[in-house]
Amino acid sequence: MDWGAIFSNSVVWIINPETIAYALATVGLAIHFGYGGLLNFGQAGFMALGAYGYAISILTFGFPWWAGILVGIAASVVFALILGIPTLRLRADYLAIATIALAETVRLLFQTTAFDAVTNSADGLGGYHESFRAANPIPKGTYGFGPFTYNETDWWVRIFGIFLLAVALLITWLLMRSPWGRVLKGIREDEDAVRALGKNVFSYKMQALILGGVFGSLGGVVFALPSAVIPGAYVPSLTFFLWTVLLLGGAATIFGPVVGSVLFWVIMAFLSNLLPRMVEAGLLPFMSNQQANIMRFVLIGLALMLIVIYRPQGLLGNKKELTFNAR
Amino acid sequence: MVPAQRSRSLVKRPIMLLFAVLLASMAFAMTAVTPAHADDVNTDKYQYVFSGNVKYNDKPLAGVEIDVSGNGYSATVKTDEKGQWSVGVPEKKKYDITLVESTLPKGVIVSQEGNDRLTISEKGATIEAEFGLTDSKSVNFFLGQGVRETVSFFDQFVSRAINGLNFGLMLALAAIGLSLVFGTTGIANFAHAEMVTFGALMALTFSVILVWPIWIAFPLAVILTGVLGWLQDVALWKPLRIRGLSIVQLMIVSIGFSLALRYVFQYFYGGRTYQLPDTGSKKIQLLGPIALSVTDMVSMGISIVMLLLVAYWLQRTKIGKATRAIADNSSLAATSGIDVDRVVRIVWIFGSALAGLSGILWAYFRPGIKWDMGWQILLLIFAAVVLGGLGTAYGALVGSIIVGLLVELSTLWIPSDVKYVGPFVVLIIVLLVRPQGLLGRRERIG
Amino acid sequence: MPADTNTTRSTGLHVGEIRPGVPKVDPIIVADNVTRSFGGLKAVDVDHVEIPRNAITALIGPNGAGKTTFFNLLTGFDKPDTGEWSFDGTSISGVPAFKTSRMGQVRTFQLTKSLAMLSVLENMKLGAKGQSGERFFTAMLPWLWRKQDDEIEQKALELLKRFKLDTKQDDFAASLSGGQRKLLEMARALMSDPTLVMLDEPMAGVNPALTQSLLDHILGLKADGMTVLFVEHDMQMVRHISDWVIVMAEGRIVAEGPPDDVMKNTAVIDAYLGSHMDTDLGVVTGRIETVATPKKEKKS
Ligand SMILES: Nc1ncnc2c1ncn2[C@@H]1O[C@H](COP(=O)(O)OP(=O)(O)OP(=O)(O)O)[C@@H](O)[C@H]1O
Numbered sequence A: 001m002d003w004g005a006i007f008s009n010s011v012v013w014i015i016n017p018e019t020i021a022y023a024l025a026t027v028g029l030a031i032h033f034g035y036g037g038l039l040n041f042g043q044a045g046f047m048a049l050g051a052y053g054y055a056i057s058i059l060t061f062g063f064p065w066w067a068g069i070l071v072g073i074a075a076s077v078v079f080a081l082i083l084g085i086p087t088l089r090l091r092a093d094y095l096a097i098a099t100i101a102l103a104e105t106v107r108l109l110f111q112t113t114a115f116d117a118v119t120n121s122a123d124g125l126g127g128y129h130e131s132f133r134a135a136n137p138i139p140k141g142t143y144g145f146g147p148f149t150y151n152e153t154d155w156w157v158r159i160f161g162i163f164l165l166a167v168a169l170l171i172t173w174l175l176m177r178s179p180w181g182r183v184l185k186g187i188r189e190d191e192d193a194v195r196a197l198g199k200n201v202f203s204y205k206m207q208a209l210i211l212g213g214v215f216g217s218l219g220g221v222v223f224a225l226p227s228a229v230i231p232g233a234y235v236p237s238l239t240f241f242l243w244t245v246l247l248l249g250g251a252a253t254i255f256g257p258v259v260g261s262v263l264f265w266v267i268m269a270f271l272s273n274l275l276p277r278m279v280e281a282g283l284l285p286f287m288s289n290q291q292a293n294i295m296r297f298v299l300i301g302l303a304l305m306l307i308v309i310y311r312p313q314g315l316l317g318n319k320k321e322l323t324f325n326a327r
Numbered sequence B: 001m002v003p004a005q006r007s008r009s010l011v012k013r014p015i016m017l018l019f020a021v022l023l024a025s026m027a028f029a030m031t032a033v034t035p036a037h038a039d040d041v042n043t044d045k046y047q048y049v050f051s052g053n054v055k056y057n058d059k060p061l062a063g064v065e066i067d068v069s070g071n072g073y074s075a076t077v078k079t080d081e082k083g084q085w086s087v088g089v090p091e092k093k094k095y096d097i098t099l100v101e102s103t104l105p106k107g108v109i110v111s112q113e114g115n116d117r118l119t120i121s122e123k124g125a126t127i128e129a130e131f132g133l134t135d136s137k138s139v140n141f142f143l144g145q146g147v148r149e150t151v152s153f154f155d156q157f158v159s160r161a162i163n164g165l166n167f168g169l170m171l172a173l174a175a176i177g178l179s180l181v182f183g184t185t186g187i188a189n190f191a192h193a194e195m196v197t198f199g200a201l202m203a204l205t206f207s208v209i210l211v212w213p214i215w216i217a218f219p220l221a222v223i224l225t226g227v228l229g230w231l232q233d234v235a236l237w238k239p240l241r242i243r244g245l246s247i248v249q250l251m252i253v254s255i256g257f258s259l260a261l262r263y264v265f266q267y268f269y270g271g272r273t274y275q276l277p278d279t280g281s282k283k284i285q286l287l288g289p290i291a292l293s294v295t296d297m298v299s300m301g302i303s304i305v306m307l308l309l310v311a312y313w314l315q316r317t318k319i320g321k322a323t324r325a326i327a328d329n330s331s332l333a334a335t336s337g338i339d340v341d342r343v344v345r346i347v348w349i350f351g352s353a354l355a356g357l358s359g360i361l362w363a364y365f366r367p368g369i370k371w372d373m374g375w376q377i378l379l380l381i382f383a384a385v386v387l388g389g390l391g392t393a394y395g396a397l398v399g400s401i402i403v404g405l406l407v408e409l410s411t412l413w414i415p416s417d418v419k420y421v422g423p424f425v426v427l428i429i430v431l432l433v434r435p436q437g438l439l440g441r442r443e444r445i446g
Numbered sequence C: 001m002p003a004d005t006n007t008t009r010s011t012g013l014h015v016g017e018i019r020p021g022v023p024k025v026d027p028i029i030v031a032d033n034v035t036r037s038f039g040g041l042k043a044v045d046v047d048h049v050e051i052p053r054n055a056i057t058a059l060i061g062p063n064g065a066g067k068t069t070f071f072n073l074l075t076g077f078d079k080p081d082t083g084e085w086s087f088d089g090t091s092i093s094g095v096p097a098f099k100t101s102r103m104g105q106v107r108t109f110q111l112t113k114s115l116a117m118l119s120v121l122e123n124m125k126l127g128a129k130g131q132s133g134e135r136f137f138t139a140m141l142p143w144l145w146r147k148q149d150d151e152i153e154q155k156a157l158e159l160l161k162r163f164k165l166d167t168k169q170d171d172f173a174a175s176l177s178g179g180q181r182k183l184l185e186m187a188r189a190l191m192s193d194p195t196l197v198m199l200d201e202p203m204a205g206v207n208p209a210l211t212q213s214l215l216d217h218i219l220g221l222k223a224d225g226m227t228v229l230f231v232e233h234d235m236q237m238v239r240h241i242s243d244w245v246i247v248m249a250e251g252r253i254v255a256e257g258p259p260d261d262v263m264k265n266t267a268v269i270d271a272y273l274g275s276h277m278d279t280d281l282g283v284v285t286g287r288i289e290t291v292a293t294p295k296k297e298k299k300s
């Protein structure tokens, strides 16, 4: 087995756009769930809005790339309002189901042939890269070392993604050590108690939903930057993967989402390189190559279960500051 | 996520007469220096040209109207004596080409068969056409004998409503298990979807792969799903309850479990769709617009009988009453001498078995069996359960029927690929007015 | 410490003959025709009630009488079927809970609501009103709220000391005992300098030694010019500190008056005890000898 190739194919995922996008969207989830206790299972919907908002405003309206990002953000703010007004008063389990349902609604609307002219229905959108690439300050060429060797476009996507992620982390860090964060954490613990202290709980939840949603949509933008926007990517499973990432790293931590995302993708890449080769080497006689790939998703499911059962605070979380309280 | 269209029979007795009209379109486009008259629109103005030839029974049809539209451009053309037409368009993109059926001779329509990219509207038949490598593209419609019969709104409404009822009853079978499990244990169990799939997969394994008779295969599949429910409770959920996981944790565990199971199914059955025996049997015209196949009728019969049995069980038997008591107030029920663990176990077994049964019915309704088929309706089941009020058995029933009807009836107005949106929107609106669901109760504060 | 301040009983709070719903000289809360039913059960059915200002009023009644539900209604945590009420002269029926709290009407809960995964100090700081750092954009600029936050912290520490929780300030609230949580919840409510404090069974689960100092705290609140309305089952305590007692049974106000009079009222005895007509309430409940019997927090 070519361990060198397996290793380098896996470590490149540390700074792949998908990894950054997941980390960004998961920072949003951390604000929702980790700090605010909001059981949002519609993060894929926010990502879809970011990605489609970006692509459509460039392709259909001819906006420059940065305006496309702003449109994505605006769309997610509007969606957060639509999502929040009926659901934020709900019990946790109702909230979870209502948010999945609304995120699915968003995806189905992007996928339907009814708006084909704008969304290109199930085929998705592509070819919106020109404006973003034109803004690239990096001169043409390949840079980097070892497995991290990319051309100027690939670096530009990664650097821009990491920049967005850093901003999101900074904002989260500042907020969570402020009185605002204190109120939000209080709401996570017991919203009636916080209400009794004169805080407008609904407003705080909405602010948290919007902020986390905006990070989600930025995740969607980074997801869209290097490639294309396909509606089939924004299924509920995407949200569940984000939850896996969140709980892996630690829900109520600043860097948990980053650590979680990197681990998630590196392990996934490692397995997708390793398993087929083990099959080829005859080490997994009962598996086909395709089955080996499916195996990875079985493992994600099992991992999610095991984390929640045995280490609900995640890798970085404090055992004492669990975020799961029965409600 | 779109089950096959079941009741759209717009073309009656279609006799297929296929025409393969191939124009040497490249040559045509380059040599065409004919002046622009009615059969030849904008061909000298624009570089990109659509063209075609309309014939019926080998005879060209003149004066047939063709509309070309898209990308902010539209043009209309009529065929000449040779049945030919061509239209220039400004961009090399996708355009909608519509043949206006009212301009065809009586008794002739565009045939839908053999052309799946065709959409039929009141105006006529539309093909979405795109240029290939060249700057010209020939677009031809196959004509057939027939009458374009639009079913009256009322008839469509009735037939969809019956369909929706069937779908709703099937959902209810799955929803009651989900709701009872929630009521007794507090778990919003996402892996319930996989019980639905499991029932169908077992039915497939026994009846198709092992070729056992249906009357052995299907009950066995249902029983096995019940056994899987029992195993789940014993091996997973009961230990977790004892461990004291919160309901949010349990819910996420169920999501992980659902994900794992779903891919285990894919691991063994692959990505393809299988059919159970006798799928797609013929529809029998019953009263007026109501047409049902034997499987539809059997399916509805089974659902109704099972639901009545469940109601009887909840209302009359000791365990059933205990189940309702626990769903009402589990700590109170426990102190009043009810063996909560036993009741929960029974609920897991029966809830799963019912889900398995609904999986078999769903396999006929869809039609087809696939590794993620249960997942496809999970959100609808959840919508039904939440609509009725989580944890209430009758709420689940009411919610399911509403969802079933909404899904089918909404297609009268909205495209069928967004028909699942209807229940979601209604769910949100109901929660806006009654956050506890239709039949749910509010919790106490303080 | 407030223990030695004004602990004299306020008298002359009412106008006219004492009966359920009697008008008060200076009411802080006036409620009319407030009803709330759950299914067929009328949990609250109050025709008219007034709560006197700057006095300690006890709301008593048997389990399930509707006391907590009435609290929920007054504070905006629940919506009534009918009814109007005002606080400090302004109508607050239908006003959401957080607004009534901001107006100075702060409550605690029968089932303690400490914020388990926040430290005791953070719990306290959350109670303070008008924090600029609680606004979204200001929150990101620490220099804009740091000073105010320090002041709030000082105040919180003082209160914690008064409630003997100062050694616990950095612990998670989850690690406190049941009684300590009750204390924390009360101290937290006081962070907002309320005009009316509504306490739902503040003594439940607090040990006898601490009960005395809690009683002193409550008396101290009155001395500081606040009004207190509290629910309590312990008649000894009710008798000890309250200026006025309101009795609820089956959702209605069945009696009210100064504590000693009320305890002798047959309606009260009926409501609480059924047939033990002439017996002193304290004797029958078996509580007259003890200062306070710590009782388990109950789920109702
Ligand atoms: N959310 C609710 N749903 C149904 N019934 C309720 C609800 N809240 C309260 N009740 C009922 O209303 C009645 C009054 O309850 P409440 O909690 O107000 O009593 P209480 O006077 O505070 O009693 P305790 O002294 O035991 O605390 C009880 O019979 C209770 O069961």
Ligand SMILES: [Mg+2]
Pocket: C067, C068, C069, C110, C300
């Ligand atoms: Mg009470």
